[in-house]
Amino acid sequence: MKHADKELSIAFRSSSPRTKTYGIGSRTIRQYRREGSPIVYVDETYLHSSHTSYSWDDSLNKTLSSPVDKGPRAIIVHGGGKQGFVEKALLMFKSGRKTGDHHHEMNSGNFEKWIQEKLIPNLPPRTVMVTDNASYHNIEVNRAPTSNTKVGEMKQWLAERNISYPASALKPGLYELIKKHKSDNIEYRLDATCAAAGHSVIRLPPYDPDLNPSEMVWGTVKNWVGERNVTFKLDDTMRLAEEKFNSISAEGWAAYCNKVENREDQYFAWEMELKAHHRRERRVQKIRGAGRRPQ
Template structure:
């Protein structure tokens, strides 16, 4: 445990089931939709909902809630003839395609690629399935027969360890581990914050090879902007001041809506992320994953291996022992393991994603009409028919 930071106090916000859903579940549900595409089968909301609710590892949803969730995951509903079709939004498809093109280009340039991500594990983390002796029907019977009543279960999830790390096909980066104890029971993403992450990131950067690429997702704490770009919430005078500071011409008589249109036309040049600029100053490139595409990050497979290791060896369900188990599991991850995970993503997952976009285009092209604002009413009439 090399680094830890005090996390700032944040306000509690009441969240709905859609926004409070665990990231792992969101990724799993996204994959359910994509499995239909790989089978060249049209994924209607009813069909996907049936598969999700039939999966014991995922929560159950009502149709209306599931509809909101799919929109939250950036799916849209299109109509092709008589069949409704769930599709990734165009910006997600484009982001995914550009990511795949860029990472292939970086590999062709022989640039070292690092993969960064955070995860968490509870003190009560253990295996979900074990062998059970069904002949032992009571504690009294077990005592008389000199047997046990089986493994003890954790009393609850217990304290949570939050960790962030970075690695490549040659292994984890030396002194790259950041861990701290969670103070909340809800979504752990709320306890990671931009300032703390940036402090850790600045210490990690010098430990990376020259001219590398750093792959990460779009979590809020990775995505603090270098400067605030005016929005509809900005005052008109502040928008004018921002335009003047960028030497962008406008007429004093313009309405606020006209000024915002000018901002929109130019903001791409000024929307820069703090950590991207930190990396660029040291000749390093940040490459961001498309939203909800964690399967493109090999470190996710590493985290799964570490969590499985902890689950297999967790006996006490104490937080102090959890930290030891985590460190032991971390040490068990070899360079070969990293290379296997990177190769799996490169040779299988990325290839599958590339093929997926071609499948989506073939599925969507003939006679598509985008439903836009009428999604809800059309969905309800389709479900009830």
């Protein structure tokens, strides 16, 4: 392998999000953008009461050091895109304390409640929602049968998905069919909830937070809070965070989204180049193999 090709292969393996297939079925996020579909990124983060960027000097030149203990934290959930934050969608609540119906930590129930009550009512029609692979984003419905499932239920699962099977098929054969088609028939509760409201869901490739502009938004908010947090009280920290959220404009969000799109383009180009490299390698191997055939 040439040095340049070796570098390309390493770069691709370490950072490629497989952007060509990053989407729903055959429709990728790039296609949705070309079609003009509204795209909203959804994400969660947290903020400790002790969050600070550096030690502070007050008017008496006394250094204010953050507490050794991180202190209580707030869970933050929001959504946004090139149009800015989704109006009225911000959710902040204290971790480990009951706050209305949202309590303790973020989980599938709290997340779905936020989706239904704060996000979906404020989305434009036919929005494409982009989220990561947090476990509570991926709660399955109508899960595929297991090897312990009754034969009748296996047949029902296959029939509902128009997957044919021999009338004489026994349990082992039915289960092999289920395993073959399982990955193409995963249904998520989040997707069903959004589809009922006319929206779609795209999941980011695993371990690629650099494709989520929300990460840059969180960084901006946390840096701003850290520069101003002098009380280390959670209420004050949350107030500062909300103040900064309210100041981030659609232009600011668009700049973050543009950075992500540039990364997607770069990854996509790497993917296409690496695939071309693999095609070249296969041709070379084929030619070499033909040359070694006995005359």
